[in-house]
Amino acid sequence: MPPLVDLLAGRIARRGPLPFDEVMEAALYDPRGGFYATGGAAGRHGDFVTSPEVGPLFGQLVGRALDRWWTDLGRPDPFVVVEAGAGRGALARSVLSSEPACAASLRYLLVERSEALRARHADHLDIVGPAFAFGPPLPDDDDDGPGVPTADGPVVVSLADLPSVDGPVVVLANELLDNLAFRVLERGADGWLEVRAAVGSGGSSTAVVELLVPADDRLAEYADRLVSDVPIGARIPVQDAAAGWLRRALDTAGRGGRVVLIDYAATTTMLAHRPWADWLRTYAGHERGGHPFDRLGAQDITADVCVDQLARVRPLTTDQTQAEWLTALGIEDLVEEGRRVWTERAHLGDLEAMRARSRITEAEALLDPNGLGGFRVLEWTT
Numbered sequence: 001m002p003p004l005v006d007l008l009a010g011r012i013a014r015r016g017p018l019p020f021d022e023v024m025e026a027a028l029y030d031p032r033g034g035f036y037a038t039g040g041a042a043g044r045h046g047d048f049v050t051s052p053e054v055g056p057l058f059g060q061l062v063g064r065a066l067d068r069w070w071t072d073l074g075r076p077d078p079f080v081v082v083e084a085g086a087g088r089g090a091l092a093r094s095v096l097s098s099e100p101a102c103a104a105s106l107r108y109l110l111v112e113r114s115e116a117l118r119a120r121h122a123d124h125l126d127i128v129g130p131a132f133a134f135g136p137p138l139p140d141d142d143d144d145g146p147g148v149p150t151a152d153g154p155v156v157v158s159l160a161d162l163p164s165v166d167g168p169v170v171v172l173a174n175e176l177l178d179n180l181a182f183r184v185l186e187r188g189a190d191g192w193l194e195v196r197a198a199v200g201s202g203g204s205s206t207a208v209v210e211l212l213v214p215a216d217d218r219l220a221e222y223a224d225r226l227v228s229d230v231p232i233g234a235r236i237p238v239q240d241a242a243a244g245w246l247r248r249a250l251d252t253a254g255r256g257g258r259v260v261l262i263d264y265a266a267t268t269t270m271l272a273h274r275p276w277a278d279w280l281r282t283y284a285g286h287e288r289g290g291h292p293f294d295r296l297g298a299q300d301i302t303a304d305v306c307v308d309q310l311a312r313v314r315p316l317t318t319d320q321t322q323a324e325w326l327t328a329l330g331i332e333d334l335v336e337e338g339r340r341v342w343t344e345r346a347h348l349g350d351l352e353a354m355r356a357r358s359r360i361t362e363a364e365a366l367l368d369p370n371g372l373g374g375f376r377v378l379e380w381t382t
């Protein structure tokens, strides 16, 4: 199979310089070598650490949030929760191990685009076929073999895309939208330019390099609506795929549901005033990578999510930091309990003592205002 760089060079030869989003889409998701398609993932043994991968505390608090939303809805059974961009399933695992009150009613649908990551859902979760996700609870039946849920939930299903299901549904996504492909514009002296990908000479081998072309009228007008008074050379992302995904998620949530997105986020204007390499980042093996067109398929490509672009789809119901959200869910009580158990059991050095100590350090990471605690929790009730 040719490397991604050759596949993209072939496309450029046929169609001319490609928009940034097309290169990003291939670099992350192309089945012939995209970063996520070939198993790139969050986790200590992966490429970067996300809140669910810090430890079980985040999932325990998401479990509390699910209970609040379930109660607000009048405790429906089934209670359908869609976790989109579920990665290898770490959040689902810790939510379910925390045994939320809604568990018996819960239909927990993991939605993950990467087949390689979907294949890992069954490692730690009792996954059943999609047919069981949507109907009423089924009785256990020995003849049906494995994969059939018992009458009580949780019923856990793994899917490749958002389901079509009657609402109300809770759609939750941690660090998904920052990975959806976007176009990139640069402010030139005479108007907006678009960052495209052309073929350059990388010594003896083929390389994909940047080429600036005048932005078409639609993009230029849209950029003018997003930002004004930006310096020449400033860059912005145009996050149409994220906006399109939000539209679908709001439909999936249905009447009375909610969409909750947790991510690093800013406004387009804020990004225009930052060096572009600060908000458009690459990662591999826990290290920052190089230019997004380098090592195509071997590094993650990500950008801060532009809240103002999402708000054009529908105004947000709430926007708070992760630290504020977790505090409202009672993280401090759980840390206090961890401190007490650690004080009582430190001398034993047993598993319970270690878990209690780990909860304290997990909370520090999840609340850090310069790290995960500064992420935004964006919520739409539908």
Ligand SMILES: C[S@@+](CC[C@H](N)C(=O)[O-])C[C@H]1O[C@@H](n2cnc3c(N)ncnc32)[C@H](O)[C@@H]1O
Residues within 6 Å of the ligand: 036, 042, 043, 050, 051, 052, 053, 084, 085, 086, 087, 088, 090, 111, 112, 113, 114, 117, 160, 161, 162, 173, 174, 175, 176, 179, 180
């Ligand atoms: C940064 S990872 C976050 C994983 C996990 N939520 C976490 O917090 O550890 C983003 C994940 O979203 C997946 N993804 C990207 N686009 C998707 C889509 N349209 N639907 C479902 N999953 C998607 C990627 O394959 C990747 O596993």
